[in-house]
Amino acid sequence: MRTISRRTFVKQAGICVTLGELLLSADKMAYANPLGLPICCQTWPVRSMIANDFPGTLKQLAAAGFQGIEMCSPVGYADSGFGGLRKYSGRELRSIIQDAGLTCVSSHFSLDELRKDQDGRIAWAKDVGMTQMLVASLGGPKNPTMDDVKRAAEEYEKIGERAAAAGVVQGLHNEGFECTTVDGQRTYDLLFKLLDPKAVQFQFQVSTISEGFDAAEYFLKYPGRFISMHVQGWSAKTRSIVPVGQGTLDWKKIFAAAKTGGIKNYFVEMDLPLMKASVPYLHQLQV
Structure with a gap:
């Protein structure tokens, strides 16, 4: 030797x-992305681009640094720029998304389309490769009663139970109805109490900070009840949406709490220039 x-x-x-x-x-x-999760975005802000060129839009998102997308259903969001995607089968959409170098595990659906044909929409979601189906809002009245909230929760829990039986997570976003109050209580908090966590998970809209809804606070208040979040930067000084990493939100705190909340993925959702400007910050953010 x-x-x-x-x-x-x-x-x-x-x-x-x-x-x-x-x-x-x-x-x-x-792997410096927050929580080791891929940086994804919602496609709602680029809906007009999608209406003109779906494959090209996806390639732009991938080039900007996004690794995955959240869709909006071509059926429920037909009048918002997604209707043209009905010409593709679910499997064809999956192929187009993969060809762009992206993944897609989640989509928003209208409550009405799930009422009419939940089985068909679940089948479509699975063909695309999705495991999560979200509804933006339960769409109740602006000034609900407790009975209104209970009725909405009862209906959606049944939808969630059918989704769970099919192996899909049914989630609920928070906007409009969810941000109302009933007898001094937030409707959103009432829904956490009324909805069975085995049937329904939640998706948090970070920009609801403008209405007093704090993401970190909710993630810690309801551990394990969240599946995802929509990410927006926020400036308390100008009360406006800004790129993630700018403004006044403490993103380390939010993502640390998101782990407790149960977040499995997150989607940046702002105008395209703001989404693009958010990617470098997210790439270097370690939690």
């Missing part, structure tokens, strides 16, 4: 440590 001097050993060992540190650093950078 060839022997080496102590000086040579130390020198070579130093080289190995340096190389090891470089590799570890590169590995950390590759």
